Amino acid sequence: MNTMRHILACATGASLLAGAAQAQSPGQAAEILVPFTAGGVVDIMARGFAVALGKQLRQQVVVVNRAGAGGVVAMASLASAPADGHTLAYSVVTPLTVQPHRMKSMPFSPADIVPVCQTFENSFFIAAGPKSPYKDFESLRATARAQPGMITYGHPGAASSPHLSALELWRAAGLELSDVPYQGEAQMAPQLLSGQVALGAVTTAMVVTQKLQPLLVFASRRLPEFPNVPTSAELGYPIEPSGYGGLFVRKGTPADVIDRLESACGKAVHDPDYQDLAKKQFQMSEYLDRRAFTGRIAADYRIKGQLIPALNLTQ
Structure with missing residues:
Protein backbone atom coordinates (compact mmCIF):
# COMPACT_ATOMS: atom_id res chain seq x y z
CA MET A 1 0.00 0.00 0.00
CA ASN A 2 1.50 3.33 -0.98
CA THR A 3 1.61 6.32 1.37
CA MET A 4 -1.41 8.13 -0.06
CA ARG A 5 -3.59 5.02 -0.02
CA HIS A 6 -2.53 4.42 3.59
CA ILE A 7 -3.51 7.97 4.56
CA LEU A 8 -6.88 7.60 2.87
CA ALA A 9 -7.49 4.25 4.55
CA CYS A 10 -6.66 5.63 7.99
CA ALA A 11 -8.82 8.70 7.50
CA THR A 12 -11.80 6.82 6.07
CA GLY A 13 -11.66 4.11 8.72
CA ALA A 14 -11.58 6.67 11.52
CA SER A 15 -14.51 8.52 9.98
CA LEU A 16 -16.65 5.38 9.64
CA LEU A 17 -16.00 4.38 13.22
CA ALA A 18 -16.84 7.88 14.46
CA GLY A 19 -20.02 7.98 12.39
CA ALA A 20 -21.18 4.60 13.66
CA ALA A 21 -20.56 5.60 17.26
CA GLN A 22 -22.53 8.83 16.82
CA ALA A 23 -25.48 6.94 15.34
CA GLN A 24 -25.50 4.67 18.37
CA SER A 25 -24.95 7.38 20.99
CA PRO A 26 -26.31 10.79 19.96
CA GLY A 27 -25.08 12.35 23.21
CA GLN A 28 -21.55 11.04 22.94
CA ALA A 29 -18.48 13.10 23.80
CA ALA A 30 -16.96 15.44 21.27
CA GLU A 31 -13.64 14.27 19.82
CA ILE A 32 -10.55 16.37 19.24
CA LEU A 33 -8.17 14.85 16.69
CA VAL A 34 -4.48 15.53 17.32
CA PRO A 35 -2.00 15.03 14.44
CA PHE A 36 0.85 13.72 16.63
CA THR A 37 1.47 10.81 18.97
CA ALA A 38 0.68 11.01 22.67
CA GLY A 39 3.17 12.72 24.95
CA GLY A 40 4.38 15.51 22.66
CA VAL A 41 3.84 19.21 23.28
CA VAL A 42 0.84 19.54 20.95
CA ASP A 43 -0.78 16.45 22.48
CA ILE A 44 -0.26 17.76 26.02
CA MET A 45 -1.67 21.14 25.04
CA VAL A 51 -10.72 19.99 29.59
CA ALA A 52 -11.14 23.76 29.25
CA LEU A 53 -13.37 23.41 26.18
CA GLY A 54 -15.47 20.76 27.90
CA LYS A 55 -16.21 23.20 30.72
CA GLN A 56 -17.56 25.72 28.22
CA LEU A 57 -19.55 23.24 26.14
CA ARG A 58 -20.75 21.37 29.23
CA GLN A 59 -19.93 18.05 27.67
CA GLN A 60 -17.05 15.62 27.68
CA VAL A 61 -14.32 16.30 25.12
CA VAL A 62 -11.83 13.51 24.44
CA VAL A 63 -8.53 13.57 22.56
CA THR A 87 -15.37 15.93 15.53
CA LEU A 88 -12.76 18.68 15.86
CA ALA A 89 -9.02 18.97 15.38
CA TYR A 90 -6.43 20.66 17.58
CA SER A 91 -3.49 21.10 15.27
CA VAL A 92 -0.61 23.15 14.02
CA VAL A 93 -1.42 24.87 10.73
CA THR A 94 1.26 23.16 8.64
CA PRO A 95 -1.12 20.50 7.22
CA LEU A 96 -2.96 23.46 5.66
CA THR A 97 -0.09 25.82 4.85
CA VAL A 98 2.97 23.64 4.17
CA GLN A 99 1.97 20.10 3.21
CA PRO A 100 -0.29 21.13 0.28
CA HIS A 101 2.79 22.64 -1.38
CA ARG A 102 5.04 19.67 -0.59
CA MET A 103 2.87 16.66 -1.39
CA LYS A 104 2.10 15.69 -4.97
CA SER A 105 -1.46 14.82 -3.99
CA MET A 106 -3.52 15.40 -0.87
CA PRO A 107 -6.39 13.29 0.50
CA PHE A 108 -8.28 16.49 1.30
CA SER A 109 -8.31 20.14 0.26
CA PRO A 110 -7.46 22.93 2.72
CA ALA A 111 -10.84 24.36 1.73
CA ASP A 112 -12.43 21.32 3.43
CA ILE A 113 -11.24 22.59 6.82
CA VAL A 114 -12.70 25.56 8.72
CA PRO A 115 -10.57 27.36 11.35
CA VAL A 116 -12.46 28.09 14.58
CA CYS A 117 -9.89 30.00 16.63
CA GLN A 118 -6.16 30.12 17.31
CA THR A 119 -5.24 28.46 20.59
CA PHE A 120 -1.44 28.44 20.82
CA GLU A 121 1.78 29.73 19.34
CA ASN A 122 5.38 28.62 19.64
CA SER A 123 8.21 31.05 19.08
CA PHE A 124 11.29 29.96 17.14
CA PHE A 125 14.83 31.26 17.49
CA ILE A 126 18.16 31.29 15.76
CA ALA A 127 20.37 30.35 18.69
CA ALA A 128 24.02 29.56 19.31
CA GLY A 129 25.59 26.96 21.55
CA PRO A 130 28.12 27.81 24.27
CA LYS A 131 31.08 27.12 21.95
CA SER A 132 29.78 29.19 19.06
CA PRO A 133 31.64 32.43 18.28
CA TYR A 134 28.37 34.21 17.45
CA LYS A 135 26.85 36.30 20.21
CA ASP A 136 24.49 38.42 18.12
CA PHE A 137 22.88 38.35 14.69
CA GLU A 138 25.03 41.16 13.33
CA SER A 139 28.25 39.18 13.80
CA LEU A 140 26.63 36.11 12.25
CA ARG A 141 25.42 38.09 9.26
CA ALA A 142 28.82 39.70 8.68
CA THR A 143 30.65 36.36 8.79
CA ALA A 144 28.08 34.59 6.62
CA ARG A 145 28.38 37.27 3.94
CA ALA A 146 32.16 37.08 4.02
CA GLN A 147 32.24 33.26 4.02
CA PRO A 148 29.21 31.90 2.12
CA GLY A 149 28.33 28.31 2.99
CA MET A 150 30.93 27.98 5.75
CA ILE A 151 28.63 28.36 8.77
CA THR A 152 26.58 25.31 9.75
CA TYR A 153 23.15 25.37 11.32
CA GLY A 154 20.95 22.55 12.54
CA HIS A 155 17.18 22.13 12.57
CA PRO A 156 14.73 19.43 13.74
CA GLY A 157 13.76 18.19 10.28
CA ALA A 158 13.25 19.17 6.65
CA ALA A 159 10.32 21.56 6.19
CA SER A 160 9.68 21.71 9.93
CA SER A 161 8.53 25.12 11.12
CA PRO A 162 11.93 26.06 12.59
CA HIS A 163 13.62 24.94 9.35
CA LEU A 164 11.28 26.98 7.15
CA SER A 165 11.71 30.02 9.40
CA ALA A 166 15.49 29.80 9.05
CA LEU A 167 15.29 29.34 5.28
CA GLU A 168 13.05 32.39 4.96
CA LEU A 169 15.56 34.37 7.02
CA TRP A 170 18.62 33.32 5.02
CA ARG A 171 16.78 34.04 1.79
CA ALA A 172 15.60 37.48 2.94
CA ALA A 173 19.04 38.41 4.29
CA GLY A 174 20.90 37.09 1.25
CA LEU A 175 22.88 34.59 3.32
CA GLU A 176 24.11 31.10 2.51
CA LEU A 177 24.54 28.68 5.42
CA SER A 178 25.13 24.93 5.39
CA ASP A 179 22.01 22.98 6.31
CA VAL A 180 22.32 20.10 8.81
CA PRO A 181 19.00 18.26 9.34
CA TYR A 182 18.27 16.19 12.44
CA GLN A 183 15.40 13.97 13.50
CA GLY A 184 14.09 16.23 16.23
CA GLU A 185 15.67 18.60 18.72
CA ALA A 186 16.78 15.81 21.06
CA GLN A 187 19.16 14.56 18.37
CA MET A 188 20.37 18.06 17.55
CA ALA A 189 21.04 19.24 21.12
CA PRO A 190 24.38 17.48 21.81
CA GLN A 191 25.75 18.53 18.41
CA LEU A 192 24.83 22.15 19.07
CA LEU A 193 26.20 22.13 22.61
CA SER A 194 29.48 20.53 21.52
CA GLY A 195 29.97 22.96 18.65
CA GLN A 196 29.56 20.40 15.86
CA VAL A 197 27.08 22.86 14.40
CA ALA A 198 27.43 26.57 15.04
CA LEU A 199 23.75 27.48 15.21
CA GLY A 200 20.31 25.99 15.52
CA ALA A 201 16.82 26.90 14.39
CA VAL A 202 15.08 25.92 17.60
CA THR A 203 12.01 26.21 19.81
CA THR A 204 11.66 28.21 23.01
CA GLN A 213 22.33 32.02 23.31
CA PRO A 214 19.41 33.34 21.23
CA GLU A 234 13.08 44.77 13.91
CA LEU A 235 16.17 43.49 12.12
CA GLY A 236 14.38 44.03 8.83
CA TYR A 237 13.01 40.54 8.19
CA PRO A 238 9.26 40.38 9.01
CA ILE A 239 8.96 36.61 8.84
CA GLU A 240 5.77 34.85 9.94
CA PRO A 241 6.64 31.31 11.07
CA SER A 242 4.09 28.49 11.00
CA GLY A 243 4.55 27.59 14.65
CA TYR A 244 0.98 28.25 15.64
CA GLY A 245 -2.26 26.35 15.61
CA GLY A 246 -5.77 26.07 16.86
CA LEU A 247 -9.14 24.42 16.69
CA PHE A 248 -10.71 23.29 13.41
CA VAL A 249 -13.95 21.75 12.13
CA ARG A 250 -14.86 20.42 8.72
CA LYS A 251 -16.51 22.44 5.99
CA GLY A 252 -20.29 22.21 6.01
CA GLY A 266 -12.10 31.84 23.07
CA LYS A 267 -13.11 31.24 26.67
CA ALA A 268 -11.13 28.00 26.81
CA VAL A 269 -7.95 29.72 25.60
CA HIS A 270 -8.27 32.24 28.44
CA ASP A 271 -8.92 29.54 31.03
CA PRO A 272 -6.29 30.01 33.80
CA ASP A 273 -5.43 26.30 33.87
CA TYR A 274 -4.87 26.23 30.11
CA GLN A 275 -2.74 29.38 30.24
CA ASP A 276 -0.67 27.88 33.03
CA LEU A 277 -0.19 24.69 31.01
CA ALA A 278 0.93 26.73 28.00
CA LYS A 279 3.61 28.46 30.07
CA LYS A 280 4.90 25.15 31.41
CA GLN A 281 5.16 23.84 27.84
CA PHE A 282 6.94 27.03 26.65
CA GLN A 283 3.97 27.91 24.44
CA MET A 284 1.97 31.11 24.20
CA SER A 285 -1.79 30.79 24.63
CA GLU A 286 -2.34 33.36 21.88
CA TYR A 287 -6.00 33.75 20.92
CA LEU A 288 -7.24 34.85 17.51
CA ASP A 289 -10.89 34.75 16.56
CA ARG A 290 -12.11 32.87 13.52
CA ARG A 291 -11.76 35.75 11.08
CA ALA A 292 -8.23 36.72 12.16
CA PHE A 293 -7.08 33.10 12.37
CA THR A 294 -8.45 32.33 8.91
CA GLY A 295 -6.72 35.40 7.47
CA ARG A 296 -3.41 34.48 9.04
CA ILE A 297 -3.56 30.96 7.64
CA ALA A 298 -4.42 32.26 4.16
CA ALA A 299 -1.45 34.64 4.18
CA ASP A 300 0.84 31.89 5.47
CA TYR A 301 -0.38 29.55 2.72
CA ARG A 302 0.53 32.09 0.04
CA ILE A 303 4.00 32.66 1.49
CA LYS A 304 4.76 28.95 1.75
CA GLY A 305 3.47 28.45 -1.80
CA GLN A 306 6.30 30.68 -3.02
CA LEU A 307 8.97 29.49 -0.59
CA ILE A 308 8.71 25.70 -0.80
CA PRO A 309 9.03 25.26 -4.59
CA ALA A 310 11.80 27.86 -4.69
CA LEU A 311 13.77 25.85 -2.12
CA ASN A 312 13.08 22.47 -3.75
CA LEU A 313 11.27 21.14 -0.70
CA THR A 314 8.52 19.38 -2.63
CA GLN A 315 8.26 15.61 -2.19
Whole structure:
Protein backbone atom coordinates (compact mmCIF):
# COMPACT_ATOMS: atom_id res chain seq x y z
CA MET A 1 0.00 0.00 0.00
CA ASN A 2 1.50 3.33 -0.98
CA THR A 3 1.61 6.32 1.37
CA MET A 4 -1.41 8.13 -0.06
CA ARG A 5 -3.59 5.02 -0.02
CA HIS A 6 -2.53 4.42 3.59
CA ILE A 7 -3.51 7.97 4.56
CA LEU A 8 -6.88 7.60 2.87
CA ALA A 9 -7.49 4.25 4.55
CA CYS A 10 -6.66 5.63 7.99
CA ALA A 11 -8.82 8.70 7.50
CA THR A 12 -11.80 6.82 6.07
CA GLY A 13 -11.66 4.11 8.72
CA ALA A 14 -11.58 6.67 11.52
CA SER A 15 -14.51 8.52 9.98
CA LEU A 16 -16.65 5.38 9.64
CA LEU A 17 -16.00 4.38 13.22
CA ALA A 18 -16.84 7.88 14.46
CA GLY A 19 -20.02 7.98 12.39
CA ALA A 20 -21.18 4.60 13.66
CA ALA A 21 -20.56 5.60 17.26
CA GLN A 22 -22.53 8.83 16.82
CA ALA A 23 -25.48 6.94 15.34
CA GLN A 24 -25.50 4.67 18.37
CA SER A 25 -24.95 7.38 20.99
CA PRO A 26 -26.31 10.79 19.96
CA GLY A 27 -25.08 12.35 23.21
CA GLN A 28 -21.55 11.04 22.94
CA ALA A 29 -18.48 13.10 23.80
CA ALA A 30 -16.96 15.44 21.27
CA GLU A 31 -13.64 14.27 19.82
CA ILE A 32 -10.55 16.37 19.24
CA LEU A 33 -8.17 14.85 16.69
CA VAL A 34 -4.48 15.53 17.32
CA PRO A 35 -2.00 15.03 14.44
CA PHE A 36 0.85 13.72 16.63
CA THR A 37 1.47 10.81 18.97
CA ALA A 38 0.68 11.01 22.67
CA GLY A 39 3.17 12.72 24.95
CA GLY A 40 4.38 15.51 22.66
CA VAL A 41 3.84 19.21 23.28
CA VAL A 42 0.84 19.54 20.95
CA ASP A 43 -0.78 16.45 22.48
CA ILE A 44 -0.26 17.76 26.02
CA MET A 45 -1.67 21.14 25.04
CA ALA A 46 -4.64 19.50 23.33
CA ARG A 47 -5.51 17.49 26.43
CA GLY A 48 -5.45 20.59 28.60
CA PHE A 49 -7.53 22.45 26.04
CA ALA A 50 -10.05 19.60 25.86
CA VAL A 51 -10.72 19.99 29.59
CA ALA A 52 -11.14 23.76 29.25
CA LEU A 53 -13.37 23.41 26.18
CA GLY A 54 -15.47 20.76 27.90
CA LYS A 55 -16.21 23.20 30.72
CA GLN A 56 -17.56 25.72 28.22
CA LEU A 57 -19.55 23.24 26.14
CA ARG A 58 -20.75 21.37 29.23
CA GLN A 59 -19.93 18.05 27.67
CA GLN A 60 -17.05 15.62 27.68
CA VAL A 61 -14.32 16.30 25.12
CA VAL A 62 -11.83 13.51 24.44
CA VAL A 63 -8.53 13.57 22.56
CA VAL A 64 -7.89 11.05 19.78
CA ASN A 65 -4.38 10.82 18.29
CA ARG A 66 -4.26 10.51 14.49
CA ALA A 67 -0.55 10.83 13.74
CA GLY A 68 1.05 10.58 10.31
CA ALA A 69 2.17 12.39 7.16
CA GLY A 70 2.98 15.66 8.90
CA GLY A 71 -0.55 16.14 10.19
CA VAL A 72 -2.30 15.15 6.97
CA VAL A 73 -3.83 11.96 8.42
CA ALA A 74 -5.63 13.86 11.19
CA MET A 75 -6.91 16.57 8.86
CA ALA A 76 -8.06 13.99 6.31
CA SER A 77 -9.98 12.26 9.11
CA LEU A 78 -11.59 15.56 10.04
CA ALA A 79 -12.47 16.36 6.43
CA SER A 80 -14.31 13.04 6.07
CA ALA A 81 -16.07 13.14 9.46
CA PRO A 82 -19.74 14.15 9.81
CA ALA A 83 -20.18 17.93 9.58
CA ASP A 84 -21.94 18.24 12.92
CA GLY A 85 -19.28 19.74 15.18
CA HIS A 86 -18.75 16.54 17.19
CA THR A 87 -15.37 15.93 15.53
CA LEU A 88 -12.76 18.68 15.86
CA ALA A 89 -9.02 18.97 15.38
CA TYR A 90 -6.43 20.66 17.58
CA SER A 91 -3.49 21.10 15.27
CA VAL A 92 -0.61 23.15 14.02
CA VAL A 93 -1.42 24.87 10.73
CA THR A 94 1.26 23.16 8.64
CA PRO A 95 -1.12 20.50 7.22
CA LEU A 96 -2.96 23.46 5.66
CA THR A 97 -0.09 25.82 4.85
CA VAL A 98 2.97 23.64 4.17
CA GLN A 99 1.97 20.10 3.21
CA PRO A 100 -0.29 21.13 0.28
CA HIS A 101 2.79 22.64 -1.38
CA ARG A 102 5.04 19.67 -0.59
CA MET A 103 2.87 16.66 -1.39
CA LYS A 104 2.10 15.69 -4.97
CA SER A 105 -1.46 14.82 -3.99
CA MET A 106 -3.52 15.40 -0.87
CA PRO A 107 -6.39 13.29 0.50
CA PHE A 108 -8.28 16.49 1.30
CA SER A 109 -8.31 20.14 0.26
CA PRO A 110 -7.46 22.93 2.72
CA ALA A 111 -10.84 24.36 1.73
CA ASP A 112 -12.43 21.32 3.43
CA ILE A 113 -11.24 22.59 6.82
CA VAL A 114 -12.70 25.56 8.72
CA PRO A 115 -10.57 27.36 11.35
CA VAL A 116 -12.46 28.09 14.58
CA CYS A 117 -9.89 30.00 16.63
CA GLN A 118 -6.16 30.12 17.31
CA THR A 119 -5.24 28.46 20.59
CA PHE A 120 -1.44 28.44 20.82
CA GLU A 121 1.78 29.73 19.34
CA ASN A 122 5.38 28.62 19.64
CA SER A 123 8.21 31.05 19.08
CA PHE A 124 11.29 29.96 17.14
CA PHE A 125 14.83 31.26 17.49
CA ILE A 126 18.16 31.29 15.76
CA ALA A 127 20.37 30.35 18.69
CA ALA A 128 24.02 29.56 19.31
CA GLY A 129 25.59 26.96 21.55
CA PRO A 130 28.12 27.81 24.27
CA LYS A 131 31.08 27.12 21.95
CA SER A 132 29.78 29.19 19.06
CA PRO A 133 31.64 32.43 18.28
CA TYR A 134 28.37 34.21 17.45
CA LYS A 135 26.85 36.30 20.21
CA ASP A 136 24.49 38.42 18.12
CA PHE A 137 22.88 38.35 14.69
CA GLU A 138 25.03 41.16 13.33
CA SER A 139 28.25 39.18 13.80
CA LEU A 140 26.63 36.11 12.25
CA ARG A 141 25.42 38.09 9.26
CA ALA A 142 28.82 39.70 8.68
CA THR A 143 30.65 36.36 8.79
CA ALA A 144 28.08 34.59 6.62
CA ARG A 145 28.38 37.27 3.94
CA ALA A 146 32.16 37.08 4.02
CA GLN A 147 32.24 33.26 4.02
CA PRO A 148 29.21 31.90 2.12
CA GLY A 149 28.33 28.31 2.99
CA MET A 150 30.93 27.98 5.75
CA ILE A 151 28.63 28.36 8.77
CA THR A 152 26.58 25.31 9.75
CA TYR A 153 23.15 25.37 11.32
CA GLY A 154 20.95 22.55 12.54
CA HIS A 155 17.18 22.13 12.57
CA PRO A 156 14.73 19.43 13.74
CA GLY A 157 13.76 18.19 10.28
CA ALA A 158 13.25 19.17 6.65
CA ALA A 159 10.32 21.56 6.19
CA SER A 160 9.68 21.71 9.93
CA SER A 161 8.53 25.12 11.12
CA PRO A 162 11.93 26.06 12.59
CA HIS A 163 13.62 24.94 9.35
CA LEU A 164 11.28 26.98 7.15
CA SER A 165 11.71 30.02 9.40
CA ALA A 166 15.49 29.80 9.05
CA LEU A 167 15.29 29.34 5.28
CA GLU A 168 13.05 32.39 4.96
CA LEU A 169 15.56 34.37 7.02
CA TRP A 170 18.62 33.32 5.02
CA ARG A 171 16.78 34.04 1.79
CA ALA A 172 15.60 37.48 2.94
CA ALA A 173 19.04 38.41 4.29
CA GLY A 174 20.90 37.09 1.25
CA LEU A 175 22.88 34.59 3.32
CA GLU A 176 24.11 31.10 2.51
CA LEU A 177 24.54 28.68 5.42
CA SER A 178 25.13 24.93 5.39
CA ASP A 179 22.01 22.98 6.31
CA VAL A 180 22.32 20.10 8.81
CA PRO A 181 19.00 18.26 9.34
CA TYR A 182 18.27 16.19 12.44
CA GLN A 183 15.40 13.97 13.50
CA GLY A 184 14.09 16.23 16.23
CA GLU A 185 15.67 18.60 18.72
CA ALA A 186 16.78 15.81 21.06
CA GLN A 187 19.16 14.56 18.37
CA MET A 188 20.37 18.06 17.55
CA ALA A 189 21.04 19.24 21.12
CA PRO A 190 24.38 17.48 21.81
CA GLN A 191 25.75 18.53 18.41
CA LEU A 192 24.83 22.15 19.07
CA LEU A 193 26.20 22.13 22.61
CA SER A 194 29.48 20.53 21.52
CA GLY A 195 29.97 22.96 18.65
CA GLN A 196 29.56 20.40 15.86
CA VAL A 197 27.08 22.86 14.40
CA ALA A 198 27.43 26.57 15.04
CA LEU A 199 23.75 27.48 15.21
CA GLY A 200 20.31 25.99 15.52
CA ALA A 201 16.82 26.90 14.39
CA VAL A 202 15.08 25.92 17.60
CA THR A 203 12.01 26.21 19.81
CA THR A 204 11.66 28.21 23.01
CA ALA A 205 11.87 25.00 25.02
CA MET A 206 15.30 24.18 23.63
CA VAL A 207 16.62 27.70 24.25
CA VAL A 208 15.55 27.47 27.89
CA THR A 209 16.40 23.85 28.71
CA GLN A 210 19.76 23.82 26.91
CA LYS A 211 20.70 27.37 27.94
CA LEU A 212 21.43 28.50 24.40
CA GLN A 213 22.33 32.02 23.31
CA PRO A 214 19.41 33.34 21.23
CA LEU A 215 20.48 35.68 18.42
CA LEU A 216 16.98 36.54 17.25
CA VAL A 217 13.39 35.45 17.68
CA PHE A 218 10.94 35.08 14.81
CA ALA A 219 8.27 37.44 16.06
CA SER A 220 6.72 40.85 15.46
CA ARG A 221 7.47 42.04 19.00
CA ARG A 222 10.00 41.15 21.68
CA LEU A 223 9.01 38.43 24.09
CA PRO A 224 8.70 39.39 27.78
CA GLU A 225 10.79 36.33 28.70
CA PHE A 226 13.59 37.46 26.35
CA PRO A 227 13.58 41.28 26.50
CA ASN A 228 17.12 41.60 25.14
CA VAL A 229 16.64 39.34 22.13
CA PRO A 230 15.82 41.27 18.94
CA THR A 231 13.02 40.13 16.68
CA SER A 232 13.42 39.22 13.03
CA ALA A 233 11.01 42.06 12.23
CA GLU A 234 13.08 44.77 13.91
CA LEU A 235 16.17 43.49 12.12
CA GLY A 236 14.38 44.03 8.83
CA TYR A 237 13.01 40.54 8.19
CA PRO A 238 9.26 40.38 9.01
CA ILE A 239 8.96 36.61 8.84
CA GLU A 240 5.77 34.85 9.94
CA PRO A 241 6.64 31.31 11.07
CA SER A 242 4.09 28.49 11.00
CA GLY A 243 4.55 27.59 14.65
CA TYR A 244 0.98 28.25 15.64
CA GLY A 245 -2.26 26.35 15.61
CA GLY A 246 -5.77 26.07 16.86
CA LEU A 247 -9.14 24.42 16.69
CA PHE A 248 -10.71 23.29 13.41
CA VAL A 249 -13.95 21.75 12.13
CA ARG A 250 -14.86 20.42 8.72
CA LYS A 251 -16.51 22.44 5.99
CA GLY A 252 -20.29 22.21 6.01
CA THR A 253 -20.66 22.37 9.78
CA PRO A 254 -23.76 24.51 10.54
CA ALA A 255 -23.03 28.18 11.18
CA ASP A 256 -24.69 28.18 14.60
CA VAL A 257 -22.53 25.23 15.66
CA ILE A 258 -19.36 27.00 14.52
CA ASP A 259 -20.43 30.18 16.34
CA ARG A 260 -20.94 28.20 19.55
CA LEU A 261 -17.58 26.51 19.16
CA GLU A 262 -15.82 29.81 18.49
CA SER A 263 -17.29 31.36 21.62
CA ALA A 264 -16.32 28.35 23.71
CA CYS A 265 -12.87 28.25 22.11
CA GLY A 266 -12.10 31.84 23.07
CA LYS A 267 -13.11 31.24 26.67
CA ALA A 268 -11.13 28.00 26.81
CA VAL A 269 -7.95 29.72 25.60
CA HIS A 270 -8.27 32.24 28.44
CA ASP A 271 -8.92 29.54 31.03
CA PRO A 272 -6.29 30.01 33.80
CA ASP A 273 -5.43 26.30 33.87
CA TYR A 274 -4.87 26.23 30.11
CA GLN A 275 -2.74 29.38 30.24
CA ASP A 276 -0.67 27.88 33.03
CA LEU A 277 -0.19 24.69 31.01
CA ALA A 278 0.93 26.73 28.00
CA LYS A 279 3.61 28.46 30.07
CA LYS A 280 4.90 25.15 31.41
CA GLN A 281 5.16 23.84 27.84
CA PHE A 282 6.94 27.03 26.65
CA GLN A 283 3.97 27.91 24.44
CA MET A 284 1.97 31.11 24.20
CA SER A 285 -1.79 30.79 24.63
CA GLU A 286 -2.34 33.36 21.88
CA TYR A 287 -6.00 33.75 20.92
CA LEU A 288 -7.24 34.85 17.51
CA ASP A 289 -10.89 34.75 16.56
CA ARG A 290 -12.11 32.87 13.52
CA ARG A 291 -11.76 35.75 11.08
CA ALA A 292 -8.23 36.72 12.16
CA PHE A 293 -7.08 33.10 12.37
CA THR A 294 -8.45 32.33 8.91
CA GLY A 295 -6.72 35.40 7.47
CA ARG A 296 -3.41 34.48 9.04
CA ILE A 297 -3.56 30.96 7.64
CA ALA A 298 -4.42 32.26 4.16
CA ALA A 299 -1.45 34.64 4.18
CA ASP A 300 0.84 31.89 5.47
CA TYR A 301 -0.38 29.55 2.72
CA ARG A 302 0.53 32.09 0.04
CA ILE A 303 4.00 32.66 1.49
CA LYS A 304 4.76 28.95 1.75
CA GLY A 305 3.47 28.45 -1.80
CA GLN A 306 6.30 30.68 -3.02
CA LEU A 307 8.97 29.49 -0.59
CA ILE A 308 8.71 25.70 -0.80
CA PRO A 309 9.03 25.26 -4.59
CA ALA A 310 11.80 27.86 -4.69
CA LEU A 311 13.77 25.85 -2.12
CA ASN A 312 13.08 22.47 -3.75
CA LEU A 313 11.27 21.14 -0.70
CA THR A 314 8.52 19.38 -2.63
CA GLN A 315 8.26 15.61 -2.19
